[in-house]
Amino acid sequence: MDVAESRHLNGEVYFYRLTRKFVDEKDDIPQSAKQVMYYTLAIGHHLGIVDCLSAAMTCSGTEYLDWISALDPESEAYRKMKGFLMFGEITVFPEHINMLALAFDRIDQAQQSVKSRELTKGFIEVLTAIYHEPNMYLMIRGGQ
Template identity: 40%
Template structure:
């Protein structure tokens, strides 16, 4: 059975400690550069945030209102992978809140986990999620 897995940024580290700038502004430039996908010797460590069966994921999406947020999340079913960053946080949070009444208890748990991560992204824009379909 295929699974949809949300991977969250757990931590970042440099290949060499002396590569990390002391200035906080410079650190933010490094984090933002990584968020854009450039590689400058910093390694992202991703951890599993949420894992659900593909058919359960599709049913969860069906509880969301039609629109851009639902299309964004459905991208993993079509392309096998999507990235969620701070630019998607408000849109996805609103859609999850609007669909909540139609969700099962399990789906609400998935929504709660995702909502916590979306709130963290709102506070720290360098955070992101990689959502992938893992095929058996």
């Protein structure tokens, strides 16, 4: 797929950051079922868990493409970030933060637009927050 022809370039790109989680207990759940729900949470599954996301940054699809184009096209970081252009959504988990932070930190800021520098700075700030709170994650998603 040619990333320049992605249909996800036409809209806005939102960088949603997990702000909090809570267990949805609006129904009276039997104690045995609650134990299953808490166990799945403990092992990393989100059965019965509601994630609260807030937009940390936004840009246009073309600004996103311009921003990630500064990455080495053969790198794992570029492949990860290009996933948005293919699927319209990617999730950045704690296991991605070192790889992505190093890749974006290596970009020569003199070669970036003002918007790309803003995105890099904001992105690294969110990655740093994820580093300090490993239950957090970032979702990059398109919108209209």
